[in-house]
Amino acid sequence: MRKLWIALVVGLIGAGGAAFAARQFRQPATTQLSAIPQAVPVVAATVLSHDVPIYMRGVGTVIAHNNVIMRSQITGQLVKISFKQGQTVKKGDVLAEIDPRPYQAQLDQAIANRDRDQAQVVNAQANLNRYEPLAQNGWASTQLVDTTKAQLAQLQAMVKSDEGVIAQANTNLSYTQLTSPIDGVTGIRQVDNGNIIHPTDANGLVDVTQIQPISLIFSLPQTDFVEIQRQMTNRPLKVLAYSQDDSTELDEGKLDLIDNQIVQTTGTIRLRAEFPNAKRLLWPGELVNARLLLETRHNGLTIPAFAIQQGPQGSFVWVIGPDDSVATRSVKVASISDGDALIDSGLQANERVVVDGQYRLQAGTHVTELVGAAAQGANLQSSVEQEIP
Numbered sequence: 031m032r033k034l035w036i037a038l039v040v041g042l043i044g045a046g047g048a049a050f051a052a053r054q055f056r057q058p059a060t061t062q063l064s065a066i067p068q069a070v071p072v073v074a075a076t077v078l079s080h081d082v083p084i085y086m087r088g089v090g091t092v093i094a095h096n097n098v099i100m101r102s103q104i105t106g107q108l109v110k111i112s113f114k115q116g117q118t119v120k121k122g123d124v125l126a127e128i129d130p131r132p133y134q135a136q137l138d139q140a141i142a143n144r145d146r147d148q149a150q151v152v153n154a155q156a157n158l159n160r161y162e163p164l165a166q167n168g169w170a171s172t173q174l175v176d177t178t179k180a181q182l183a184q185l186q187a188m189v190k191s192d193e194g195v196i197a198q199a200n201t202n203l204s205y206t207q208l209t210s211p212i213d214g215v216t217g218i219r220q221v222d223n224g225n226i227i228h229p230t231d232a233n234g235l236v237d238v239t240q241i242q243p244i245s246l247i248f249s250l251p252q253t254d255f256v257e258i259q260r261q262m263t264n265r266p267l268k269v270l271a272y273s274q275d276d277s278t279e280l281d282e283g284k285l286d287l288i289d290n291q292i293v294q295t296t297g298t299i300r301l302r303a304e305f306p307n308a309k310r311l312l313w314p315g316e317l318v319n320a321r322l323l324l325e326t327r328h329n330g331l332t333i334p335a336f337a338i339q340q341g342p343q344g345s346f347v348w349v350i351g352p353d354d355s356v357a358t359r360s361v362k363v364a365s366i367s368d369g370d371a372l373i374d375s376g377l378q379a380n381e382r383v384v385v386d387g388q389y390r391l392q393a394g395t396h397v398t399e400l401v402g403a404a405a406q407g408a409n410l411q412s413s414v415e416q417e418i419p
Contacts, residue, residue: 069398072387074350075334079379082330082372084365085270085321086258088301090248092271094239094314095304096212100125101234102227104205106132108235111223119210119238126235128227130206137199144192147185154182214240239314244307246271246283248320249298258301259288261324268323269303271312276319280311285322327364331373335366337383347377348384348391355396356384 106128113125158178164170217237221227227235246269250258261267267285272278283305292299303320305312312318337347338361345363348356361376377383382399384391391397 069354069396070387070390071400072348072350072391072397073385074382074397074399075337075385077373077377077379077381077383078332079329080332082327082332082370084324084327084372085367086250086254086324088248088250088320088322090246090303090318090320092312092314092316092318093245093247093302094214094241095243095245096214096240097314098211098214098238099234100208100210100236100238101229101231102128102205102208103229104128104133104202105226105228106206108221108223108225108227111219113216113236115216115219115236117216119214119216121210121213123210124207125210125216125238126208128206128208130203133199133203133206137196137203140192140195140199144189144196147188147192151182151185151189154178154185158182208235210238212238212240213242214238241310241312241314242307243283243304244312244314246303246305246312246318246320247300248303249293249296249300250322252292252297252299255288255292255299257324258285258299258322262288269305270321270323271303271305272319272321274317274319280318281305281307281309327372330364331377331379332370333373333377333383334385335369335371337385338363338366338371339388348388349377350382350384350397350399353396354398355394356391357393 108126109129110127111125112127113119113123119125158175161170161175161178165172165175215238217239219236220233221231221235258267262285269283269285271280271283273280283303285301286304287302289300289302301322303322333347338345339347341358343360346358346360349359350356359376362374364372364374366372384397387397
């Protein structure tokens with residue numbers, strides 16, 4: 031029994047020694063593998079050189095070129111409405127008609143008074159023609175001739191007054207037809223057929239708004255005023271109107287006015303742009319985003335905005351060298367638009383920069399670039415890194 035126990039102890043010691051020897055034998059291989067640095071996976075992009083439009087962005091409100099409230103200039107009953115609400119109308123189109131009979135009667139009366147006074151003028155002229163020869167021969171008094179001349183002048187003045195009354199009556203009669211003074215679109219009708227319409231009605235009959243062309247008034251910081259003024263003296267500046275979510279281009283127009291003063295309460299300058307609005311995507315009162323094309327930078331260098339990092343010395347990027355090692359490089363950012371950063375200095379065309387995965391990098395770190403589906407599905411960005419505003 032004692033011999034069996036001794037043999038068991040010796041066997042255990044031998045097995046432990048063998049395991050220890052095996053571990054000692056494998057240790058150099060493990061140390062050798064850990065000495066080789068592993069490449070860090072990143073998403074990279076190439077510095078592109080192309081024509082880059084430089085936009086100034088603002089928010090504005092669409093304003094109608096002309097807006098007319100159709101009010102009656104006379105009082106009368108509305109007997110006919112010739113338009114549909116929301117209809118496009120042309121200048122001179124008849125929109126409604128007021129009962130013309132009272133005003134036609136006034137015109138007829140004025141014409142009759144003029145004809146009566148003209149007949150009296152003819153009679154006075156005939157009397158004068160008879161009295162003047164008699165007065166020359168001494169058969170009529172000079173007083174009679176002078177009186178007849180005065181009566182003739184009075185009657186002629188009455189005829190001129192009658193002509194004025196007729197003109198006024200004709201004007202009032204023309205007011206019985208409400209015509210559009212501009213090309214535009216009608217709004218919601220405020221008076222129904224058969225009602226009495228007055229010149230003092232606050233809302234009038236209908237609102238007619240010109241929408242082609244149409245204007246957009248938007249604001250930009252006053253710090254941009256000098257550059258805008260300088261560029262505007264050289265050429266017309268293009269303005270693009272975008273929807274509120276900035277996803278749809280609504281129309282393209284041109285800048286036609288800079289306001290004559292800066293709004294001191296907000297530190298902004300107001301500008302107005304005109305759009306043809308051929309597709310009628312701009313509507314009065316609509317809130318839209320405006321992009322003022324200030325200039326186009328030829329052979330500009332752009333990279334994705336996520337590549338820009340912020341450090342104690344300012345903006346920098348991680349540049350990938352020919353040997354796939356990375357190093358930081360300071361850059362000067364001109365502007366950021368639609369997710370792309372325009373670089374003034376610090377980079378050259380066709381260089382590669384890290385877009386995603388910067389938080390694991392140090393100077394000299396080797397990287398491996400993820401491409402295709404691997405790059406699209408990668409989630410390498412640090413949660414504290416954000417796009418430069």
